[in-house]
Amino acid sequence: MSAPAFTLTAAPQPLLFAAFMTDDTQALATGLRQRDPDLLDRLIEQYQQRLYRYLLFLTGNPALAEDLFQETWIRVLERGSQYNGKSKFESWLFAIARNLVIDASRRKKISSLEELGDPESNTPYDPPDERTASILQMLVSRENEQTVQLSLLKIPAYYREVLLLRFSEELGLEEIAGVMATPVSTVKSRLYRGLAALKTAMTEGAE
């Protein structure tokens, strides 16, 4: 029998580089406290792709994602002193963005944003409406990974979110728990269910 093409990939281990980032995050915290404009410019440049993607996949609405992108950075400016440098900056950033998405969803119904709170209380696998899907499809590359992208759109936002944070942003379980303000056990449970949901969606898409 031939050797499998698959190689086991260890789950991301943020603790491995945590020690090396302490100085950087402390410097970042100091800069944010001082509202250093050059630092903020650099951070916006550096995180624009990741933050916008996160917001877009949560809201499914490019215009709203843009608004929330700007609001997130305004919050970073105004609440920079609350970042203590003990966690990764992106965890703090995504937590701010997530809270803004939740606020926005309370103000008005966002079509693709299923309840981000407790998935068990909702009916899972409720696909987003076609309009949202088509907007997202326009924004993502059509060349590669189209099946995955389409399948992502079919799974609920609370699964999409953890999958993106874990496998795209490569955040650790505890960092994701921090972003979502939920226990690590909930994060794990959503990851397992999300992976299963994604596979199911892909299988259904292939048929």
Place this chain on the structure above:
Amino acid sequence: MNENLHERAHQLLAESLVEGLRPAYESWLREHLAACPSCSQEAVATQNVLQALRAVPVSVPRDLAARTQLRLRLRAQESSPAATGSFWLWTVTAASWLLGVFSAPLVWRGFAWLGANFGVPKLALEFGFVLWWTVPPLLAAGIILHQKALTAEWSNKN
């Protein structure tokens, strides 16, 4: 092969992605994947899904970062310490001016009393009264100009 073994392999596969595996489980899974084509195929498919997930590209609107940077700088200027300080300065100056207007008759009487009791020349009294009115606004103007210079310096720095 026992169906439970495939089930266990699938569980461990998911676990390896979510939490990581202990070495004993990892070596068991490796051996199983080497011996089981269907589970190996499943593992490859899963890995491909995750690679694609990592690579999902999204086009950020071209000027979004620039617009955000500009908005942030404007917001920072609005809430700069100098801008906040000048609001209070204007408030205090306005209050001071109103107080001056309403207290003018009393002040004039005070100067008249000084003239009557100490024989101060009328010209000196009038000059004193003018100073009473001009010194506070001049001081306020000086502080405002100083604040504006601070704001300009802060804006240039930002």
